[in-house]
Amino acid sequence: MSIADEEHAEELAGVGRIGTPSRLRVVAGRFFRSGQGRIGFALLTAMFLLAFAGPHLSKWGYTDKDFTAFLAPPSAEHWWGTLQTGADVYAVTLRGMQKSLIVGLLAAVVGTGLAAVVGAFAGYFLGWTDRTLMWVTDLLLVLPAFLILAIMSPLFAEGQWLLFVLMLALFLWMVTSKIVRSMTISLKEREFIHAARFMGVHPMKIIFRHVIPNLSSLLIVDATLNVSAAILTETSLSYFGFGIQPPDVSMGSLIADGARTAVYAPWTFWFCAGLLVVTVLAVNLVGDSLRDAFDPTAKRNR
Amino acid sequence: MAGFLFRRLLNYVVLIVVATSLAYMLAAGALNPRANYEGRNPPIPPAVIDARLTELNLNDRTPMFERYLTWAGGVVRGDFGKMVTGGSVNEDLARRIGVTLRLITIGLVLGSVTGVLVGAYAAVRQYGAFDRVSTGASFFVLAIPTVVLANMLIIAAVWVNGLLPQPIVYVSGEFSAGLTGGFWARAVDRIQHLILPTISLSLGLIAIYSRYQRNMMLDVLGADFIRTAMAKGLRRRTALIKHALRTALIPAVTYFAFTFGSLLVGTTFTEKIFGWHGMGEQLVNSIYTNDVNSVAAISCFAAFAVLVASLASDVLHAVLDPRVRVG
Numbered sequence: 001m002s003i004a005d006e007e008h009a010e011e012l013a014g015v016g017r018i019g020t021p022s023r024l025r026v027v028a029g030r031f032f033r034s035g036q037g038r039i040g041f042a043l044l045t046a047m048f049l050l051a052f053a054g055p056h057l058s059k060w061g062y063t064d065k066d067f068t069a070f071l072a073p074p075s076a077e078h079w080w081g082t083l084q085t086g087a088d089v090y091a092v093t094l095r096g097m098q099k100s101l102i103v104g105l106l107a108a109v110v111g112t113g114l115a116a117v118v119g120a121f122a123g124y125f126l127g128w129t130d131r132t133l134m135w136v137t138d139l140l141l142v143l144p145a146f147l148i149l150a151i152m153s154p155l156f157a158e159g160q161w162l163l164f165v166l167m168l169a170l171f172l173w174m175v176t177s178k179i180v181r182s183m184t185i186s187l188k189e190r191e192f193i194h195a196a197r198f199m200g201v202h203p204m205k206i207i208f209r210h211v212i213p214n215l216s217s218l219l220i221v222d223a224t225l226n227v228s229a230a231i232l233t234e235t236s237l238s239y240f241g242f243g244i245q246p247p248d249v250s251m252g253s254l255i256a257d258g259a260r261t262a263v264y265a266p267w268t269f270w271f272c273a274g275l276l277v278v279t280v281l282a283v284n285l286v287g288d289s290l291r292d293a294f295d296p297t298a299k300r301n302r
Numbered sequence: 303m304a305g306f307l308f309r310r311l312l313n314y315v316v317l318i319v320v321a322t323s324l325a326y327m328l329a330a331g332a333l334n335p336r337a338n339y340e341g342r343n344p345p346i347p348p349a350v351i352d353a354r355l356t357e358l359n360l361n362d363r364t365p366m367f368e369r370y371l372t373w374a375g376g377v378v379r380g381d382f383g384k385m386v387t388g389g390s391v392n393e394d395l396a397r398r399i400g401v402t403l404r405l406i407t408i409g410l411v412l413g414s415v416t417g418v419l420v421g422a423y424a425a426v427r428q429y430g431a432f433d434r435v436s437t438g439a440s441f442f443v444l445a446i447p448t449v450v451l452a453n454m455l456i457i458a459a460v461w462v463n464g465l466l467p468q469p470i471v472y473v474s475g476e477f478s479a480g481l482t483g484g485f486w487a488r489a490v491d492r493i494q495h496l497i498l499p500t501i502s503l504s505l506g507l508i509a510i511y512s513r514y515q516r517n518m519m520l521d522v523l524g525a526d527f528i529r530t531a532m533a534k535g536l537r538r539r540t541a542l543i544k545h546a547l548r549t550a551l552i553p554a555v556t557y558f559a560f561t562f563g564s565l566l567v568g569t570t571f572t573e574k575i576f577g578w579h580g581m582g583e584q585l586v587n588s589i590y591t592n593d594v595n596s597v598a599a600i601s602c603f604a605a606f607a608v609l610v611a612s613l614a615s616d617v618l619h620a621v622l623d624p625r626v627r628v629g
Binding site: 273 | 333334441442453
């Protein structure tokens with residue numbers, strides 16, 4: 001029997017195996033069976049819809065200023081009121097949310113990717129590679145992320161927000177990479193990795209084809225929780241003017257503006273603070289339910 | 303054991319040196335002290351600016367490595383250089399360090415003890431009303447950034463103070479200036495100022511620790527040694543406190559080292575928003591004013607604090623876990 005025949009036979013046999021559920025379906029099933037997962041997912045979807053479809057519903061853009069209404073309370077004209085500058089709160093808040101969501105997602109994906117690669121390399125090669133990489137990890141753990149990002153803030157001006165995302169990601173990966181490293185060390189002794197190594201597969205290929213995919217559940221959960229960590233860091237930095245730079249807006253800069261007028265104009269603060277809290281809450285709920293869904297041994301105790 | 307400790311300490315010292323140097327280089331490269339003097343009216347002659355910047359070791363016309371060597375030479379002798387205003391960084395930070403340490407210590411002790419107790423109690427009464435409420439509340443608190451929480455507290459305090467004939471909490475500063483009165487009046491005044499920053503700092507810690515401690519405690523509660531302890535006649539309360547809580551505390555102590563960095567950052571926000579004149583406030587201000595030397599000194603302090611925290615968590619680990627001491 002040639003290899004092509006074998007593949008053909010496997011395909012034929014595969015037809016009969018349709019009944020066995022795929023891993024994706026099992027995980028998705030577990031995820032949506034938990035109330036927490038459903039609420040989180042619904043909230044997150046709603047936030048994304050609001051941030052990306054919402055601005056088209058209003059006639060005000062985020063750069064528009066209404067010079068007939070300064071610090072006006074919510075009305076039919078301005079759904080969520082206006083700021084001191086006459087900007088429409090609804091428009092700027094949604095713009096800030098878009099920015100925060102994109103920054104958070106990108107930083108989380110890059111950060112987790114970095115964690116996976118560094119951890120897997122350190123755990124797979126051990127020796128000097130491991131010592132060097134773990135030393136760098138310790139160094140970044142010692143450096144307070146907020147401080148370094150704040151120092152570098154002058155470099156993020158003039159639309160360099162992608163650099164900001166990269167720097168944010170650079171401070172998100174350390175703890176995960178330590179977990180990935182220790183898991184790689186135990187994974188390395190498993191039969192399929194041994195088999196691949198003895199067959200002469202290149203170490204790079206083993207890491208990217210066998211080690212990292214086997215840690216995917218950990219990495220997916222981590223990436224989700226990193227989104228909320230990144231959003232929180234971004235907000236705090238932008239609050240002090242160290243993150244997203246004007247004329248662009250982000251949740252942080254809006255909250256900083258709103259906090260000054262919050263006592264007598266509550267709408268300038270509570271809409272964007274509330275949306276931020278709901279977004280982070282939704283991401284955390286999704287991440288937590290994903291962790292339970294991926295781990296069949298986890299106690300269903302929530 | 304001594305050799306191990308020595309190597310560990312040496313590694314810590316190297317990490318602090320590298321981290322501080324890196325922070326200095328970054329700050330010297332990214333911040334621009336010259337901007338403080340340019341664009342003034344009447345304009346200051348460039349030669350005067352140069353002379354002033356050279357005096358402060360902040361002149362960007364001097365190669366960065368040379369500035370670094372001058373700065374490092376001072377640091378080795380225990381002098382962190384001068385601020386942009388001309389004052390000594392050492393004196394300024396010595397004044398501020400106490401404020402920050404007071405705030406951190408109170409927030410940390412209150413936050414971690416309350417968090418551990420809440421988590422442990424929630425685990426013992428799993429699925430009870432307390433458990434559900436505390437889990438929900440901690441999820442909610444973890445979604446609120448410190449900057450939003452601090453502002454929410456201020457808004458709430460202003461509202462409450464407005465309802466009462468006399469303010470009960472103050473939202474700004476460490477104590478009222480020019481207050482006359484005895485020791486008690488001053489103590490009450492300080493507590494009134496301390497309440498809001500402490501809440502803003504410790505609420506997040508309580509949420510993190512209670513969730514973590516609850517999970518650890520649940521793992522331990524089902525363990526055989528708890529059943530054995532109660533089987534040999536220990537009361538449930540004693541078994542839970544002496545055996546379960548102690549065992550479940552070990553991972554939380556390890557976790558402490560990881561949260562300390564974020565606690566420092568939280569302190570920065572809290573100090574800045576509540577107007578406490580501590581290290582954190584100075585960090586934000588020094589970046590606004592392009593004060594390279596202050597930034598480097600504060601990074602050194604932060605790196606040192608994080609490493610002391612991780613050393614402390616090692617020691618606590620050894621106290622709680624006999625295997626570490628013996629092994």
